[in-house]
Amino acid sequence: MQMILNFNQVGMNDVEKVGGKNASLGEMIQHLAKADVLVPGGFATTAESFFHFLQTNNLQTKINDLLAALDVDDVNALREAGSTIRHWVLDADFPEDFEQAITTHYQTLCDEAGVADLAVAVRSSATAEDLPEASFAGQQETYLNVSGIADVLVAVKKVFASLYNDRAISYRVHQGFAHADVALSAGIQRMVRSDCGASGVMFTVDTESGFSDVVFITASYGLGEMVVQGAVNPDEFYVHKPTLAKGKPAVIKRNVGSKKIKMIYSESGDEPVTQVAVESHEQQLFSLTDEEVMQLARYAVLIETHYERPMDIEWGRDGIDGKLYILQARPETVTSQQSAQVLERFILGEKSDVIVTGRSIGQRIGAGRAKVIASLDQMDEIAQGDVLVTDMTDPDWEPIMKRASAIVTNRGGRTCHAAIIAREMGIPAVVGCNDATALITHGTEVTVSCAEGETGKVYQGILPFDIHKAKLDAMPNAPIKIMMNVGNPDRAFDFQKLPNAGVGLARLEFVINRMIGFHPNALLHPDLVDEDVRAQIQTKTAAYGKPRDFYVKRLAEGMATLAASFYPKPVIIRFSDFKSNEYSNLIGGKSFEPHEENPMLGFRGASRYAAADFKDCFAMECEAVKIVREQMDLTNLEVMVPFVRTTMEAQRVIEVLKANGLERGKHGLRVIMMCEIPSNALLAEDFLQYFDGFSIGSNDLTQLTLGLDRDSGLVAEAFDERDPAVKQLLTLAIEACKRQGKYIGICGQGPSDHPDLAKWLAEKGIDSVSLNPDTVVETWLMLARG
Numbered sequence: 001m002q003m004i005l006n007f008n009q010v011g012m013n014d015v016e017k018v019g020g021k022n023a024s025l026g027e028m029i030q031h032l033a034k035a036d037v038l039v040p041g042g043f044a045t046t047a048e049s050f051f052h053f054l055q056t057n058n059l060q061t062k063i064n065d066l067l068a069a070l071d072v073d074d075v076n077a078l079r080e081a082g083s084t085i086r087h088w089v090l091d092a093d094f095p096e097d098f099e100q101a102i103t104t105h106y107q108t109l110c111d112e113a114g115v116a117d118l119a120v121a122v123r124s125s126a127t128a129e130d131l132p133e134a135s136f137a138g139q140q141e142t143y144l145n146v147s148g149i150a151d152v153l154v155a156v157k158k159v160f161a162s163l164y165n166d167r168a169i170s171y172r173v174h175q176g177f178a179h180a181d182v183a184l185s186a187g188i189q190r191m192v193r194s195d196c197g198a199s200g201v202m203f204t205v206d207t208e209s210g211f212s213d214v215v216f217i218t219a220s221y222g223l224g225e226m227v228v229q230g231a232v233n234p235d236e237f238y239v240h241k242p243t244l245a246k247g248k249p250a251v252i253k254r255n256v257g258s259k260k261i262k263m264i265y266s267e268s269g270d271e272p273v274t275q276v277a278v279e280s281h282e283q284q285l286f287s288l289t290d291e292e293v294m295q296l297a298r299y300a301v302l303i304e305t306h307y308e309r310p311m312d313i314e315w316g317r318d319g320i321d322g323k324l325y326i327l328q329a330r331p332e333t334v335t336s337q338q339s340a341q342v343l344e345r346f347i348l349g350e351k352s353d354v355i356v357t358g359r360s361i362g363q364r365i366g367a368g369r370a371k372v373i374a375s376l377d378q379m380d381e382i383a384q385g386d387v388l389v390t391d392m393t394d395p396d397w398e399p400i401m402k403r404a405s406a407i408v409t410n411r412g413g414r415t416c417h418a419a420i421i422a423r424e425m426g427i428p429a430v431v432g433c434n435d436a437t438a439l440i441t442h443g444t445e446v447t448v449s450c451a452e453g454e455t456g457k458v459y460q461g462i463l464p465f466d467i468h469k470a471k472l473d474a475m476p477n478a479p480i481k482i483m484m485n486v487g488n489p490d491r492a493f494d495f496q497k498l499p500n501a502g503v504g505l506a507r508l509e510f511v512i513n514r515m516i517g518f519h520p521n522a523l524l525h526p527d528l529v530d531e532d533v534r535a536q537i538q539t540k541t542a543a544y545g546k547p548r549d550f551y552v553k554r555l556a557e558g559m560a561t562l563a564a565s566f567y568p569k570p571v572i573i574r575f576s577d578f579k580s581n582e583y584s585n586l587i588g589g590k591s592f593e594p595h596e597e598n599p600m601l602g603f604r605g606a607s608r609y610a611a612a613d614f615k616d617c618f619a620m621e622c623e624a625v626k627i628v629r630e631q632m633d634l635t636n637l638e639v640m641v642p643f644v645r646t647t648m649e650a651q652r653v654i655e656v657l658k659a660n661g662l663e664r665g666k667h668g669l670r671v672i673m674m675c676e677i678p679s680n681a682l683l684a685e686d687f688l689q690y691f692d693g694f695s696i697g698s699n700d701l702t703q704l705t706l707g708l709d710r711d712s713g714l715v716a717e718a719f720d721e722r723d724p725a726v727k728q729l730l731t732l733a734i735e736a737c738k739r740q741g742k743y744i745g746i747c748g749q750g751p752s753d754h755p756d757l758a759k760w761l762a763e764k765g766i767d768s769v770s771l772n773p774d775t776v777v778e779t780w781l782m783l784a785r786g
Contacts, residue, residue, distance in 0.1 A: 504770020
């Protein structure tokens with residue numbers, strides 16, 4: 001009998017011997033060490049030794065008989081049976097030969113490390129675990145900072161007993177695994193000192209959309225259990241794989257997590273690990289550098305390439321040697337199994353007051369009666385279809401989570417336990433809300449929406465919603481290019497799945513509003529704003545160093561996310577076109593914006609870019625574009641200038657762009673102009689001297705042609721992009737671009753609202769129509785039919 005196998009003796013063909021987790025560790029040690037992927041060494045007890053232990057203590061038949069008679073949906077009966085079996089296992093003795101084998105191998109680890117009582121992690125690895133179709137993540141226990149053979153033996157027995165945790169018993173039944181066929185292998189692995197470093201989880205796909213061109217990394221201070229359990233809101237990073245492969249800076253997106261606590265080694269002898277608060281200034285910083293993030297992403301890509309499937313990976317940064325280690329790797333089991341041929345989108349019909357917000361999980365909507373649950377003692381209060389609201393969940397909660405229509409937690413990030421289970425069950429979850437249990441009233445009806453981007457929202461009452469399904473497997477050819485209007489970078493990974501020829505309009509205002517929040521001048525001149533605004537600036541920008549760097553880098557992240565999502569298709573980003581009243585509403589904005597009676601026709605668009613009190617703000621926009629195009633090499637990003645009133649203004653803005661390092665034709669840069677003022681169409685030939693084409697903004701063009709305020713309900717009925725006067729101007733713009741061989745598209749609302757207008761534009765020879773995402777498939781099919 002082989003009771004123990006070293007990790008370097010096993011691989012993925014040995015799952016039946018040492019379980020999925022340990023087999024994967026051995027696989028990486030054997031095959032990825034030559035690629036410099038660092039995996040801590042150790043050894044595994046075998047399935048044979050587990051069954052040997054059960055049989056020696058006459059437990060196998062007793063356990064199987066008890067489980068065979070169990071109804072796992074009876075939560076109280078499940079709890080009682082699990083407790084009984086775990087006590088049987090913990091009270092049993094290890095066979096002498098098995099105990100000696102563990103002792104010998106642990107001593108070898110200590111000798112190799114030159115440490116008397118080496119600290120190890122004792123991890124569970126079930127023989128039905130980490131398969132491509134079932135993750136079993138977190139079903140059994142892990143024990144950290146275990147040192148000395150006596151404590152190692154105790155931890156191994158606890159790991160064995162955890163095969164019969166309530167959640168593990170329930171999960172096996174629901175996944176169709178026979179209890180008697182599943183064995184438990186304990187992995188004894190050298191500890192990585194992430195207690196004084198950092199740790200986290202990473203996926204080789206985006207966990208929400210399934211977008212496969214990114215690595216998604218979460219990170220927090222201390223041992224990784226805090227991230228896995230959802231006890232902290234971690235930092236988040238996205239790395240673009242094609243950019244990483246070029247050797248370019250590839251971190252396209254960053255989010256600072258609160259990281260309020262961390263798990264470290266305990267100084268007392270009672271418990272091996274303990275939780276402590278993180279210093280407030282450390283909470284405001286990123287727990288990883290960009291170079292560390294990209295190194296982890298390189299590891300992730302190597303692992304994914306080796307396993308030939310999307311992977312879920314745990315990692316740790318040793319605070320003593322400073323190196324990054326891979327601690328576990330398992331197949332990703334949710335988004336990778338979703339059909340790419342059917343797109344399902346949830347759309348909220350109406351909205352009410354928002355009670356609380358957090359991180360959005362699942363891109364779905366759920367509704368029901370809220371049940372605020374403090375502990376599992378209240379599990380009987382959760383009925384089928386209720387919304388579970390709690391501080392955080394762990395695998396013990398899974399039997400009652402299965403009853404919920406949605407989950408809301410105070411703590412946790414997008415890779416925490418609640419998020420993983422919600423995805424597996426196909427229900428929405430809003431995690432990391434901070435105060436959901438205080439703000440949501442027990443027993444009230446709520447709607448949980450995760451269909452509006454990265455921010456999940458809990459609304460008052462039961463709200464109506466629709467589910468749209470689109471089959472994408474056999475889209476016919478369209479006579480023109482169908483592009484999309486995508487303003488919110490949060491939705492880019494999701495929208496790229498739709499059939500498209502790129503992004504015809506990405507509004508920079510969305511990026512500024514959602515990812516920055518401050519007026520650019522408030523960041524350039526914090527001495528000119530109120531003290532409370534200065535305090536907000538200091539807190540929000542700390543992770544980026546200087547306030548100006550925060551603005552530039554956040555702009556670049558928003559642009560890079562959009563460009564990477566649709567790469568290598570063109571993504572046309574429109575420079576900021578806030579009106580003065582909209583800029584004033586940004587934090588600190590009232591200190592810098594004029595009051596205008598008619599902002600729609602005032603200080604906006606191109607007229608701002610060379611103005612003395614805004615040119616430094618525009619320079620930051622240009623700098624962000626240069627970072628994305630020249631440093632990250634996402635040259636599919638193109639720029640568009642809005643609201644250019646005169647040819648003199650056109651000439652001036654081109655000069656300003658050049659002065660800021662953005663020159664037409666240099667590095668393949670195209671500069672497009674929004675054609676949205678009647679003068680643009682009437683003098684199209686003259687304006688085109690300065691630009692590489694037009695993108696028609698039909699909203700403003702219609703408004704200014706017909707002389708009506710599109711926001712006024714009194715005259716709204718007269719607003720129609722199909723009016724003959726508007727069509728005449730559209731014809732002039734299209735024909736001028738065609739004569740000069742330049743790009744002509746349309747990005748206004750018109751073609752999204754009126755399919756007949758889209759058809760008329762196609763007949764006129766327009767190159768592309770850029771539509772709202774919810775109308776892309778229908779308009780595409782209509783145009784293809786002719």
